[in-house]
Amino acid sequence: MFKHPHRIALAIIGLCILTTIIYNIPFVNSRLAWRVEALQAEIRNLIHPPSERVFVPSAALPTQAALPTPIVTRIEPSATYTPTLLAPTSTPTITPTPLPEQVDLKGERFYTDQKNRWNYCGPANLVMALKFWGWKGLPGRTDDLRDQVASVVKPGFADPQKNFIERGRLDLNVMPYEMADFVTEYTDYAALIRHGGELNTLKTLLSAGFPSIIEKGYYERDTQGKRTWMGHYLFVTGYNEAEKVFIVQDAYYLNEEKPRKNRRISYDELLEGWRSFNYLFMVVYPPDREQEVLRALGEWSDPQWAYQHALELAEADIQTQTEIDLFFAWFNKGTSYVQMQDYAAAATAYDQAFTLYANLTHDNSQRPYRMVWYQTGPYWAYFYTGRYQDVINLADVTLATPSVGPTLEESLYWRAMAYYALGQTGPAARDMLEAVRLNPNFAAGVQRLKEWGLR
Numbered sequence: 001m002f003k004h005p006h007r008i009a010l011a012i013i014g015l016c017i018l019t020t021i022i023y024n025i026p027f028v029n030s031r032l033a034w035r036v037e038a039l040q041a042e043i044r045n046l047i048h049p050p051s052e053r054v055f056v057p058s059a060a061l062p063t064q065a066a067l068p069t070p071i072v073t074r075i076e077p078s079a080t081y082t083p084t085l086l087a088p089t090s091t092p093t094i095t096p097t098p099l100p101e102q103v104d105l106k107g108e109r110f111y112t113d114q115k116n117r118w119n120y121c122g123p124a125n126l127v128m129a130l131k132f133w134g135w136k137g138l139p140g141r142t143d144d145l146r147d148q149v150a151s152v153v154k155p156g157f158a159d160p161q162k163n164f165i166e167r168g169r170l171d172l173n174v175m176p177y178e179m180a181d182f183v184t185e186y187t188d189y190a191a192l193i194r195h196g197g198e199l200n201t202l203k204t205l206l207s208a209g210f211p212s213i214i215e216k217g218y219y220e221r222d223t224q225g226k227r228t229w230m231g232h233y234l235f236v237t238g239y240n241e242a243e244k245v246f247i248v249q250d251a252y253y254l255n256e257e258k259p260r261k262n263r264r265i266s267y268d269e270l271l272e273g274w275r276s277f278n279y280l281f282m283v284v285y286p287p288d289r290e291q292e293v294l295r296a297l298g299e300w301s302d303p304q305w306a307y308q309h310a311l312e313l314a315e316a317d318i319q320t321q322t323e324i325d326l327f328f329a330w331f332n333k334g335t336s337y338v339q340m341q342d343y344a345a346a347a348t349a350y351d352q353a354f355t356l357y358a359n360l361t362h363d364n365s366q367r368p369y370r371m372v373w374y375q376t377g378p379y380w381a382y383f384y385t386g387r388y389q390d391v392i393n394l395a396d397v398t399l400a401t402p403s404v405g406p407t408l409e410e411s412l413y414w415r416a417m418a419y420y421a422l423g424q425t426g427p428a429a430r431d432m433l434e435a436v437r438l439n440p441n442f443a444a445g446v447q448r449l450k451e452w453g454l455r
Helices: 005-023 026-047 121-132 145-153 176-186 199-207 267-275 287-301 303-320 323-339 343-359 377-383 388-399 409-421 425-438 443-451
Strands: 102-104 190-194 212-221 227-240 245-250 260-266 281-285
Touching (some): 102 199, 121 145, 121 176, 121 212, 121 227, 145 176, 176 190, 176 281, 190 287, 199 212, 199 227, 199 281, 199 287, 227 260, 245 267, 281 287, 303 323, 323 377, 343 377, 377 409, 388 409, 409 443, 425 443
Antiparallel strands (some): 212 227, 212 281, 245 260
């Protein structure tokens, strides 16, 4: 049929070689690589939908008395800046100050979106919170403020073929503690994080002139048209009591939409989404206004009180919620116990949460398979109750869900810690090195590598 089949074969081979050479030219690779990766991800998700991966906890150990005192580097805000709590004098007579009917801190003036960037929800919201107080950027830097934040909190891995933005694409999430650490270590401002917030907590802060960043869940259609849950930050800059809405600056919007400045979100909608993150909020403020922040926070000024209150909210939600919200409530209970370092109680709560998760179906909810991308409390609970195999199994499931591959440095870190505890130093070193490769600024991982003699 073909007169010169060897010539055709050589032409095909030559074309493949030429295509490979062209593809690896840096400026070509930077424009095509993510599209190829996206296509590969679509195929993987079609074959193995991430929501079908389920972690099944093992039975708890019969005894935990001999377990060591926790010594692992805490993956939470550093102690660089600690607010000075208000000291009580005599027993106060508390007279609640009536809140204004509405507050608008004109947050649209500081609006920053996450367009043309990968997973920049955290940096964009932090830029808004800092710009509100007059932040102009890092000393000597004139590039995009979002990139200035990202260069610290999600610097990406070293790859000369990719630009800075593309190198950070695999970092899928910026934790609240990373944002707080950026504020305290790289700016002249302060930041605090609390769990167990309420609607009135946000309103009281706003009425005192302090906007806040909250972390909440929301639902979006993925590329296959499925309704999927994911985490998102919002910058809360006002409220209207008559309309029962908060005014938020939403860094995310679809291509056909206008920027979501001054988005109005109902109290009920905010509360429902906020539940999935244990009602967490962060306040950025000038240090010389610390006492004003603490007065506005009231009892939330004490983080231990806030953890206990978050636990009470979780227990109340357990009595009233169903399906996915019941899963969130049990997960929150575990998170609150972790914050109070009651790891056995936390592990029990997480066991119940994951049992509920496994029973969620497409009929009542899409499984929130990204949950442990954002919240790593289960690793703490299982590690510090000696359930190292559960840490590994949970990390295996979690690392299998991102479409871009196993790029969650926190999950790699905890799997490494569990391997190390089991004496499997080879896999431990591999995972810890990969965690730090993905995020060279991941302090907990860097510290472990030093302790293990790998750096």
